[in-house]
Amino acid sequence: MEPVRVVRVVAGVIGRDGRYLITQRRPTAVLPLLWEFPGGKVEPNETDTEALQREVKHRLGVEVKVGQLISFVSHPYERYTVDLYLYECTVAAGEPAALAVHAFQWVTSNEFDQYPFTPADEASMNKLLGLESKG
Numbered sequence: 001m002e003p004v005r006v007v008r009v010v011a012g013v014i015g016r017d018g019r020y021l022i023t024q025r026r027p028t029a030v031l032p033l034l035w036e037f038p039g040g041k042v043e044p045n046e047t048d049t050e051a052l053q054r055e056v057k058h059r060l061g062v063e064v065k066v067g068q069l070i071s072f073v074s075h076p077y078e079r080y081t082v083d084l085y086l087y088e089c090t091v092a093a094g095e096p097a098a099l100a101v102h103a104f105q106w107v108t109s110n111e112f113d114q115y116p117f118t119p120a121d122e123a124s125m126n127k128l129l130g131l132e133s134k135g
Contacts, residue, residue, distance in 0.1 A: 005080040010052045011039030011121065012064055012089035019106040022115060023059060026102045033102060035115040037086060037124070048085055059101050062094035071127040075120035084120045086127075 014021040014037075023038045025031055040055035042048060049066045056064045067088035075082050096104055107115065112125055 004076070006074075007080050007082050008042040008048075009039060009082050009084045009120070010042055010048045010055070011037035011084060011086050011124070012052055012056055012066065013037055013070055013086055014056075014064060014089045014091060016091065016106065019108055021060075021096060022105055022107055022112075022117075023098075023101040024103040024105075025118070026100075031118050033116075034118045034121075035105075036118045036121040038101070038104075048087065052087060052089065056089070059099060060096040060104060061099050062096050063092045064089040065092045071124050073120055073123040073127065075123055077119070082120045084124055086124045 012021075021038060022035050024033055024035050027033055038056050038059055039052055040059070042051040046054075048069075052066050053064055056062060067090070069085060070088050071086045073084050073086075075084065098104055105115070117125060
């Protein structure tokens with residue numbers, strides 16, 4: 001039996017005025033048109049912070065300041081497992097544009113359930129909402 005490939009992925013919870021930035025995957029992507037927190041795969045010899053800054057810049061054209069790790073989930077898919085690290089982020093420069101995503105939205109945590117999220121992001125979000133409800 002082959003060992004399961006593990007893909008390290010980082011994503012940013014980018015907040016502004018009580019809303020969070022979410023992005024919609026392109027129609028041609030794996031898990032097409034599902035929503036997620038912006039981010040992507042960590043390349044070899046790259047830190048989580050570098051990967052997150054590169055991916056958000058590539059996808060949305062903004063620079064982000066990466067804060068603390070909020071949550072971690074490991075989610076098995078059919079051919080691989082995604083280890084998703086979710087970081088607190090703020091926009092440091094620029095305004096978001098849909099450069100390498102299908103769309104983006106600023107939503108409140110109460111609106112999350114109106115958007116179909118990827119399974120790994122769904123698991124992260126449940127953790128996040130669990131943290132928020134205690135506040």
